[in-house]
Amino acid sequence: MRHGKSAYPPGVADHERPLSERGRREAALAGAWLQDSRPPVDAVLCSTATRTRETLAATGIDASVDYENRIYEASPTDLIELIRAADADVTTLLIVGHAPGMPWTAAELSYNRDSSAATAIQAKFPTSALAVLxxxxxxxxxxxxxxTLTDFHVPR
Structure with missing residues (x-):
């Protein structure tokens, strides 16, 4: 999941930028979609940035969370390393991060790069969007x- 739309308050460093009202609303919609259409999330990896923390809170997902500074400005290699370190008992893992790391990683992990979901990700991976693999x-x-990229959801 990419974080929700952020605000740009003057004098606030990028890492500390909060969500905008739209970001909170769309992150809540993303959380509702996840809870209605997917198995329960039982572990979360979340960037330490303010906007990702606020995104996770707005989703309403209640799962074990590890806040990882490495997700901020992560490459696909960084994110894949974090995924590989997930506990073997985890069935559904949610990662809340940033662009371009999240869309690049979803594309890299997927073998079905010609699917409609993959085409949508390549066109645009907007804020609050979810790639399901x-x-x-x-x-x-x-x-x-x-x-297998099974879905790409943009909550609006």
Whole structure:
């Protein structure tokens, strides 16, 4: 999940920027969609940035959370390393991060890069958007091209 739309208050550093009203509303819609259409999230990796923390709070997801500074400005390699370190008991993992890391990682992990969801991600991965991937392997074995991109949702 990419964080919700952020505000740009004067004098506030990028890492500390909060969500805008639109960002809170769309993050709540994303959380409702996740809870209505997907298995329960049982673990979350969230960037330490203010806007990602506020996004997670707005989703209403109640799961174990690890706040990771490495998600801020992460590359696909960084994010895949974090995924590989997920506890083996985790069934559904939510990552709340930033562009371009989140869309690039979703594209890298997906083997079905010609699907409608993959085409949508390549066109634009807006704020509060969710890419849903499934894997037929343990988290420790996740790698480029091993995921199935099952959905791409933009809450509006």
């Amino acid at each position: 499934s894997f037929d392997c343990a988290w420790a074995d996740v790698d480029t091209g091993l995921g």
